[in-house]
Amino acid sequence: MRRIIISIDGHSSTGKSTVAKQMAAELGYAYIDSGAMYRSVTLYAKEQGLIKENILQKEALLKALPEIKINFSWDKGVNKTLLNGRDVSELIRSMEISESVSLVATLPEVRAKMVEIQRSFGVKGGVVMDGRDIGSVVFPEAELKLFMTASAEVRAQRRYAELLASGQEVSYQAVLDNLQSRDTMDSQRAVSPLIVPEGAIIIDNSEMNPSDQFNMILQLAKDRIYRRV
């Protein structure tokens, strides 16, 4: 049975990672969260004092790039992001990182390094990867490309509930503002902007139930695995 590449791009907080993890588990594929990689570089920059008051010392970060090693581990079904061997899975989800990540994700040198690592994960197929440029830049040849979207209000409400559940004190308005400014930065940046990749299937899940969405995507994947389309 052939092992395909599935790219899942789209707006922030559209449930890309949830469905990507479910698909990977169902098919026995690897799941790669490319956003976690940009978040990890941002955390590194913060911890090294290279981002202050939302200003990034670009040259210093580029110099430090070879020191940054990002890996993933799968431990009893739980996905972990490792930054230089340290588990940073939770740290990279904070609002503080979300607010600065666009500074890092707009740098072409950082993107080139991330894309190289991402492609190395896909050489044997059998990968589900989510992000913003996976179907357009990282794997334009992916057998199944999805582009997920939903209204900004629905997405902010979902993210707000997640942050509250993880004990972070934030307002709904701050979450909505952050999400909308990331949408703008993601879509308007010069390098690898968020676009609907050629050949991608657009899924607006504002009013879609998660299990219907999963079954639909699984069917799309099976059609390609068994070459029915």
Ligand code: DC
């Ligand atoms: O998916 P996420 O919210 O964890 O991604 C964090 C940020 O990283 C997001 O604001 C955009 C950026 N990103 C990117 O530029 N390219 C990717 N392939 C994935 C994420």
